Amino acid sequence: MTAINIVVGSVYGGALQTARAIHAQLASEGHQALVLETPELADLTANNDPVLICTSTTGQGEVPPTLLPLYMNLRDTLPLKPGRPFGVIVLGDSSYGDTFCGAGDLMEEVFHEMAGRKVGDTLRIDALETPDPEVIALPWVREWIAQLP
Numbered sequence: 770m771t772a773i774n775i776v777v778g779s780v781y782g783g784a785l786q787t788a789r790a791i792h793a794q795l796a797s798e799g800h801q802a803l804v805l806e807t808p809e810l811a812d813l814t815a816n817n818d819p820v821l822i823c824t825s826t827t828g829q830g831e832v833p834p835t836l837l838p839l840y841m842n843l844r845d846t847l848p849l850k851p852g853r854p855f856g857v858i859v860l861g862d863s864s865y866g867d868t869f870c871g872a873g874d875l876m877e878e879v880f881h882e883m884a885g886r887k888v889g890d891t892l893r894i895d896a897l898e899t900p901d902p903e904v905i906a907l908p909w910v911r912e913w914i915a916q917l918p
């Protein structure tokens with residue numbers, strides 16, 4: 770059994786709905802998971818469990834307001850977590866050009882700075898192509914879980 774922290778950032782609810790669907794799938798497969806809708810630093814520093822980031826992108830490649838406090842705190846304090854597994858699911862819209870899925874890149878950067886260990890390739894979900902993010906997120910998560918150390 771693996772305990773997963775699902776760190777959510779969402780403006781209009783798409784990433785949150787995706788995170789909840791992931792949680793339901795993980796639970797049905799016997800994993801322990803926590804959906805952190807407004808994640809705080811202590812949620813992550815209190816344990817070494819794998820982190821699954823599930824965020825959308827807002828502004829110009831920015832992290833949603835619900836995730837911004839954690840992002841800023843991590844960036845300011847950089848609590849070292851060597852080898853901590855993390856994965857990234859990011860929602861965006863390719864019509865935004867250069868800032869496509871930028872929030873995922875920002876989160877990945879800070880987790881690398883904390884010496885985390887990235888598991889799997891980032892899943893970028895383009896709103897232009899995929900109206901229902903869960904449809905591709907759920908099989909991705911199944912593969913991601915299988916790659917966890």
Ligand SMILES: Cc1cc2nc3c(=O)[nH]c(=O)nc-3n(C[C@H](O)[C@H](O)[C@H](O)COP(=O)(O)O)c2cc1C
Nearest residue numbers: 779780781782783784825826828830861862869870
């Ligand atoms: C005001 C606004 C700004 C956005 N900025 C970006 C952006 O810079 N890059 C990107 O890839 N997507 C951008 N998006 C698209 C959202 O990330 C995308 O629609 C996503 O599916 C929304 O997920 P949510 O419902 O969890 O907020 C933006 C959307 C809005 C409404």
